[in-house]
Amino acid sequence: xxxxxxxxxxxxxxxxxxxxxxxxxxxxxxxxxxxxxxxxxxxxxxxxxxxxxxxxxxxxxxxxxxxxxxxxxxxxxxxxxxxxxxxxxxxxxxxxxxxxxxxxxxxxxxxxxxxxxxxxxxxxxxxxxxxxxxxxxxxxxxxxxxxxxxxxxxxxxxxxxxxxxxxxxxxxxxxxxxxxxxxxxxxxxxxxxxxxxxxxxxxxxxxxxxxxxxxxxxxxxxxxxxxxxxxxxxxxxxxxxxxxxxxxxxxxx
Amino acid sequence: xxxxxxxxxxxxxxxxxxxxxxxxxxxxxxxxxxxxxxxxxxxxxxxxxxxxxxxxxxxxxxxxxxxxxxxxxxxxxxxxxxxxxxxxxxxxxxxxxxxxxxxxxxxxxxxxxxxxxxxxxxxxxxxxxxxxxxxxxxxxxxxxxxxxxxxxxxxxxxxxxxxxxxxxxxxxxxxxxxxxxxxxxxxxxxxxxxxxxxxxxxxxxxxxxxxxxxxxxxxxxxxxxxxxxxxxxxxxxxxxxxxxxxxxxxxxxxxxxxxxxxxxxxxxxxxxxxxxxxxxxxxxxxxxxxxxxxxxxxxxxxxxxxxxx
Ligand SMILES: Nc1ncnc2c1ncn2[C@@H]1O[C@H](COP(=O)(O)OP(=O)(O)OP(=O)(O)O)[C@@H](O)[C@H]1O
Ligand SMILES: [Mg+2]
Numbered sequence: 001x002x003x004x005x006x007x008x009x010x011x012x013x014x015x016x017x018x019x020x021x022x023x024x025x026x027x028x029x030x031x032x033x034x035x036x037x038x039x040x041x042x043x044x045x046x047x048x049x050x051x052x053x054x055x056x057x058x059x060x061x062x063x064x065x066x067x068x069x070x071x072x073x074x075x076x077x078x079x080x081x082x083x084x085x086x087x088x089x090x091x092x093x094x095x096x097x098x099x100x101x102x103x104x105x106x107x108x109x110x111x112x113x114x115x116x117x118x119x120x121x122x123x124x125x126x127x128x129x130x131x132x133x134x135x136x137x138x139x140x141x142x143x144x145x146x147x148x149x150x151x152x153x154x155x156x157x158x159x160x161x162x163x164x165x166x167x168x169x170x171x172x173x174x175x176x177x178x179x180x181x182x183x184x185x186x187x188x189x190x191x192x193x194x195x196x197x198x199x200x201x202x203x204x205x206x207x208x209x210x211x212x213x214x215x216x217x218x219x220x221x222x223x224x225x226x227x228x229x230x231x232x233x234x235x236x237x238x239x240x241x242x243x244x245x246x247x248x249x250x251x252x253x
Numbered sequence: 254x255x256x257x258x259x260x261x262x263x264x265x266x267x268x269x270x271x272x273x274x275x276x277x278x279x280x281x282x283x284x285x286x287x288x289x290x291x292x293x294x295x296x297x298x299x300x301x302x303x304x305x306x307x308x309x310x311x312x313x314x315x316x317x318x319x320x321x322x323x324x325x326x327x328x329x330x331x332x333x334x335x336x337x338x339x340x341x342x343x344x345x346x347x348x349x350x351x352x353x354x355x356x357x358x359x360x361x362x363x364x365x366x367x368x369x370x371x372x373x374x375x376x377x378x379x380x381x382x383x384x385x386x387x388x389x390x391x392x393x394x395x396x397x398x399x400x401x402x403x404x405x406x407x408x409x410x411x412x413x414x415x416x417x418x419x420x421x422x423x424x425x426x427x428x429x430x431x432x433x434x435x436x437x438x439x440x441x442x443x444x445x446x447x448x449x450x451x452x453x454x455x456x457x458x459x460x461x462x463x464x465x466x467x468x469x470x471x472x473x474x475x476x477x478x479x480x481x482x483x484x485x486x487x488x489x490x491x492x493x494x495x496x497x498x499x500x501x502x503x504x505x506x507x508x509x510x511x512x513x514x515x516x517x518x519x520x521x522x523x524x525x526x527x528x529x530x531x532x533x534x535x536x537x538x539x540x541x542x543x544x545x546x547x548x549x550x551x552x553x554x555x556x557x558x559x560x561x562x
Contacts, residue, residue, distance in 0.1 A: 004359075005358060008358025008359050086342055087342030091401070094334065094336045096332045252309060
């Protein structure tokens with residue numbers, strides 16, 4: 001392992017966060033706060049408790065998940081797409097590093113950023129509502145697994161994309177709808193029976209449910225199932241990355 | 254015999270499009286040599302360099318750098334190599350110093366700011382160390398790319414058209430940098446479209462055409478072949494034959510005897526233009542105009558490969 005290289009790329013990626021502090025940290029915080037104002041206060045004041053928790057507190061785990069997923073994808077996809085786009089990728093390709101090291105450093109940095117952001121949003125949320133964390137260990141475990149998985153997914157998108165449109169199309173057309181329909185703002189038993197069934201094919205439901213369980217000890221689906229689903233995702237993303245590695249897909253001609 | 258730093262055997266590259274960019278390349282380059290790779294646009298120079306450096310996967314054959322196979326032992330091989338690609342590409346938002354430091358780290362070397370400082374000073378970039386790379390001129394960017402390639406103290410340096418779009422002064426200062434590196438035992442492979450550059454820098458010259466090595470020769474030998482000049486003398490009265498007394502010169506008659514052409518080597522200080530003119534006067538041959546021509550690099554390539562371009 002070329003640890004110097006991993007450290008160097010990781011540090012450079014983290015440094016980029018400070019240069020784009022507003023875009024990478026401040027704007028997600030603002031948008032999450034807006035969700036609180038709109039859903040938590042305005043609408044939430046009309047809804048009583050959901051699963052024994054005030055509505056404002058109920059949506060917090062979902063909102064954190066939402067930003068872990070979207071930020072993980074956008075951080076990682078952009079991080080690897082950018083050097084491809086401007087051509088500086090030549091340096092990574094000619095350096096004594098393997099694809100595995102490239103993945104570790106870029107995905108590691110993207111996951112760190114979005115996990116930190118998740119914690120910042122959690123901190124912001126405590127300003128608005130009372131929050132308990134019933135299972136802190138599992139809370140962290142869900143947080144880490146989700147950011148790593150979605151950063152890997154972002155990395156794959158960044159490698160696959162050869163223009164800006166492709167870079168944004170998957171997050172826009174697939175990930176955003178799934179996260180919004182994934183039980184962030186409601187509990188499944190608030191839906192009509194048919195929709196409850198259909199919703200179960202949405203993988204995000206399992207992540208949000210498991211993550212919410214780690215806070216309030218209540219869940220839409222069993223925790224084991226949630227963990228199994230995220231494990232499955234992670235395995236799928238690793239498999240795709242391994243396949244890219246074997247074929248040199250889209251990085252080398 | 255000097256040990257070779259680069260050893261290429263039977264190298265082929267066929268791109269996914271089916272285009273065969275390199276065919277059966279065999280080349281070995283000894284340590285400390287400056288090797289110039291010449292060839293017309295699309296000949297395969299960049300492809301060859303990129304295959305050695307790991308940017309393009311070879312289709313067949315083997316490449317060794319300092320004895321390490323570039324595919325099987327890619328870490329060892331690439332640690333030896335620095336690459337300055339043809340395209341100008343630098344991370345636009347980083348400062349000059351940090352982008353050069355980054356390169357060193359990515360190549361697996363421990364942080365050494367003193368070395369980075371030395372490289373920047375050698376390339377007259379020290380003043381610009383805190384400037385954002387986006388804000389420096391094109392020629393400066395080229396130098397930053399050279400600095401990045403030198404940050405990890407490579408044994409072999411590839412310069413793919415390092416002086417394209419670079420002014421004369423900077424070009425000369427780059428040549429000095431390259432010579433300085435050679436003095437420290439660094440082997441250098443460069444491509445260029447400037448004959449003058451190859452002439453100034455190279456120990457040996459390789460010509461590549463249509464993906465094949467057309468020839469590899471010591472510079473001095475090649476320059477004699479390459480640097481042919483023609484002096485044309487437009488005569489007042491046509492001649493039927495070259496006069497006997499001028500037989501010592503390489504002369505031909507063109508244009509129904511109205512033009513006398515003297516062919517000589519530009520690198521040969523034995524060129525005898527002045528005596529020739531004196532002889533013409535003495536023979537009473539009057540002329541009305543004089544011109545000289547030098548073959549272009551492209552013409553020379555065609556000549557070298559026997560016109561099968
Ligand atoms: N990725 C690619 N896919 C398909 N063909 C390619 C690719 N890259 C280069 N080629 C082709 O391979 C040939 C050699 O290209 P290369 O860039 O090696 O030429 P070159 O000698 O460096 O030319 P120049 O002097 O213009 O830089 C060209 O015909 C080019 O079109
Ligand atoms: Mg080229």
